[in-house]
Amino acid sequence: MTLIRAGIVGLGKMGLSHQSMVNAHPGIELKAVCDTSTYVLDVLSKYTGVTTYSDYKKMLDEVPLDCLFVATPSRYHAEIVSLALERGLHVFCEKPFGLDPQTGYRLAELAEKKRLVNQVGYHYRFVAAFNEAKRVLDQKLIGELHHVRIEAYGPVVLRPKGSTWRAQKSEGGGALFDYACHAIDLTNYLIGRPIAVSGTVLNSVFSNDVDDEVYSTLQYSDKLFGQLATNWSDDSYRKMSVRLNFWGSNGRINVDRQELQVYLRSHEQAADGFTEGWNVRYTTELTKPVWFYVRGEEYSAQIDHFVQCINTGAVPLSTFRTAADTILTAAMLRQDAQKPRTTIALNDPAVGGGGELDAASRPRKTFMRSVLDRLKPQT
Amino acid sequence: MDRVLFGDNQFFGVNHMSEEKARAQAMRFQDGKAIIGVLEDAYAEGVKTFMCTTHERMGEICEYFRTNRDKYPDYVFYPCMPYAHKYANAAAELGMIGAVRSFLPEENKLGALLRGGMSLARQDVEGLATLLIDAEMKMFAGLNTPVIFLQNVATDFLLGLGFDEAFKIFANCVRERYNAEPGFITMNAPLLLQRLQKAGIDDPIICTNINKIGFRMCGGMQAYEELMTHGKCRLIAMSVFASGALQPKPALEYVCGFPHVESIVFGASSRRNIAQTKQLIDQLTHS
Numbered sequence: 001m002t003l004i005r006a007g008i009v010g011l012g013k014m015g016l017s018h019q020s021m022v023n024a025h026p027g028i029e030l031k032a033v034c035d036t037s038t039y040v041l042d043v044l045s046k047y048t049g050v051t052t053y054s055d056y057k058k059m060l061d062e063v064p065l066d067c068l069f070v071a072t073p074s075r076y077h078a079e080i081v082s083l084a085l086e087r088g089l090h091v092f093c094e095k096p097f098g099l100d101p102q103t104g105y106r107l108a109e110l111a112e113k114k115r116l117v118n119q120v121g122y123h124y125r126f127v128a129a130f131n132e133a134k135r136v137l138d139q140k141l142i143g144e145l146h147h148v149r150i151e152a153y154g155p156v157v158l159r160p161k162g163s164t165w166r167a168q169k170s171e172g173g174g175a176l177f178d179y180a181c182h183a184i185d186l187t188n189y190l191i192g193r194p195i196a197v198s199g200t201v202l203n204s205v206f207s208n209d210v211d212d213e214v215y216s217t218l219q220y221s222d223k224l225f226g227q228l229a230t231n232w233s234d235d236s237y238r239k240m241s242v243r244l245n246f247w248g249s250n251g252r253i254n255v256d257r258q259e260l261q262v263y264l265r266s267h268e269q270a271a272d273g274f275t276e277g278w279n280v281r282y283t284t285e286l287t288k289p290v291w292f293y294v295r296g297e298e299y300s301a302q303i304d305h306f307v308q309c310i311n312t313g314a315v316p317l318s319t320f321r322t323a324a325d326t327i328l329t330a331a332m333l334r335q336d337a338q339k340p341r342t343t344i345a346l347n348d349p350a351v352g353g354g355g356e357l358d359a360a361s362r363p364r365k366t367f368m369r370s371v372l373d374r375l376k377p378q379t
Numbered sequence: 380m381d382r383v384l385f386g387d388n389q390f391f392g393v394n395h396m397s398e399e400k401a402r403a404q405a406m407r408f409q410d411g412k413a414i415i416g417v418l419e420d421a422y423a424e425g426v427k428t429f430m431c432t433t434h435e436r437m438g439e440i441c442e443y444f445r446t447n448r449d450k451y452p453d454y455v456f457y458p459c460m461p462y463a464h465k466y467a468n469a470a471a472e473l474g475m476i477g478a479v480r481s482f483l484p485e486e487n488k489l490g491a492l493l494r495g496g497m498s499l500a501r502q503d504v505e506g507l508a509t510l511l512i513d514a515e516m517k518m519f520a521g522l523n524t525p526v527i528f529l530q531n532v533a534t535d536f537l538l539g540l541g542f543d544e545a546f547k548i549f550a551n552c553v554r555e556r557y558n559a560e561p562g563f564i565t566m567n568a569p570l571l572l573q574r575l576q577k578a579g580i581d582d583p584i585i586c587t588n589i590n591k592i593g594f595r596m597c598g599g600m601q602a603y604e605e606l607m608t609h610g611k612c613r614l615i616a617m618s619v620f621a622s623g624a625l626q627p628k629p630a631l632e633y634v635c636g637f638p639h640v641e642s643i644v645f646g647a648s649s650r651r652n653i654a655q656t657k658q659l660i661d662q663l664t665h666s
Binding site: 020046239258259285292293297 | 393396399476535537597599
């Protein structure tokens with residue numbers, strides 16, 4: 001099989017990580033890399049001999065490639081992906097794949113029309129424990145779902161001062177786009193997209209310009225509602241932790257990156273090695289080996305998957321379209337958080353409350369509301 | 380190297396099988412005294428080498444062993460650097476160059492170079508590596524550190540990039556500045572050995588996952604068993620119980636059966652488990 005010629009644009013934490021795996025993949029030939037940092041290019045060029053560029057357009061002009069890995073800050077995803085698709089390249093783009101759903105869907109259509117493999121770096125779709133949970137859900141072992149709880153916590157922002165793109169809303173920074181999107185995408189993968197959202201809170205804990213936490217109620221159907229909770233200012237977690245809980249008529253699923261716990265109420269519906277009561281499966285028995293390991297099997301597996309899809313023409317597990325769906329959910333959350341909140345206050349006559357509220361009992365403005373209020377011209 | 384080495388995952392909330400177990404451990408070992416208690420138990424059972432990450436909290440442990448040198452005259456540390464999350468978090472917060480700068484001592488010429496926007500000459504990269512290694516080793520001053528390891532995230536990241544010279548730079552620095560042997564922790568042992576040999580590092584000390592179920596042994600069990608039987612390297616087996624998925628006896632029977640596995644590193648938090656593991660390894664080694 002001929003080697004797939006690859007280029008990488010964006011050599012930050014994720015870009016360099018991808019470079020390590022891409023360069024070590026037996027089915028890929030890494031032809032060139034591109035970044036704006038001359039230091040990084042300098043060191044790479046001196047010590048690994050890779051061809052370097054500081055202008056991605058020049059790289060695409062000069063180097064014949066079959067595919068491109070895009071790992072720049074989110075703001076540049078659309079522009080670079082667009083050019084790569086026009087040049088007929090298969091594209092692997094880091095999440096969150098741009099900042100608005102319309103652009104995401106437009107690029108998905110373009111890639112689909114040109115029959116180009118298009119994949120987005122939502123690596124949780126490649127975690128064995130979550131895939132096993134999907135199997136359990138698809139087989140309806142816990143019956144009809146009535147509730148899902150989606151949680152993502154981690155120690156990313158613990159101080160007000162951020163000096164990178166992650167700290168700026170215009171650059172796609174903030175917990176919603178950078179953290180919650182992982183959990184949203186994963187849940188979309190497991191049970192489909194929410195049809196509506198309400199009660200969304202976007203709060204800043206330490207950051208000046210972006211949100212650090214996201215909470216919302218998600219509706220999936222008449223019968224199924226979920227709760228989302230994301231907070232990237234929690235250092236009681238050593239690293240990012242995503243946990244999903246599903247409640248159904250026949251039991252519950254509690255799953256994280258390493259462990260799947262399934263509680264089955266009834267014996268009749270037990271199947272496939274799962275019995276009544278608690279069933280636990282660990283990553284040690286679920287995870288398939290990968291050809292090269294740096295930070296986790298799922299990071300390698302998603303790269304290998306991209307390669308296999310290019311070779312076979314299969315549609316990846318995570319595509320531009322599914323990523324656009326995720327951005328759409330995020331946009332719904334953002335929109336919901338910005339509009340005036342419908343609340344029932346302590347003194348609402350409808351609940352028999354009475355009297356004036358003191359300052360401490362008045363409903364707080366949302367973070368978005370207070371930002372928008374501050375932007376209003378002073379009268 | 381001692382046959383049995385003690386690891387530190389359980390002290391820092393690291394468990395590759397279960398996040399819940401990891402959290403319970405993190406809570407138990409919040410206090411440095413709790414860690415020292417377990418290390419003392421291990422010492423009493425004859426486990427006198429502690430293979431540990433350069434996590435900030437290790438500073439307290441190092442201080443204890445420095446102060447109590449007469450109680451533990453033969454205690455040995457195998458530092459493993461860098462503590463990956465420290466760098467990953469810094470990179471996310473400050474960008475790549477910002478992160479590197481933040482770990483350099485202040486008023487440093489190289490830091491100035493980075494600030495100044497000048498290109499880095501070969502010796503500057505080596506100088507930078509030296510400074511970073513010195514920063515990681517500071518907490519071990521005055522302690523016995525005959526082997527110094529490069530952590531798997533760093534090793535495998537550099538391995539993938541093809542930055543083989545980094546291994547040479549690390550090895551030279553460790554030998555010349557610390558009079559120690561360089562060691563490499565990896566999840567890709569067969570590939571690493573090839574590259575180390577190409578880089579002129581012969582018979583290297585490699586610490587890698589070795590367990591009966593092939594958990595996280597990249598390159599395949601066959602390639603690993605080749606290394607363990609014929610390989611020109613000195614192997615330290617880690618994750619021998621596959622993070623708790625395997626029972627001790629069959630797990631250790633497997634690992635102890637190979638001639639090139641010189642040492643076994645394991646973590647435990649109860650004296651009973653430490654004793655059981657040490658005794659099993661001793662029995663299987665001498666039989």
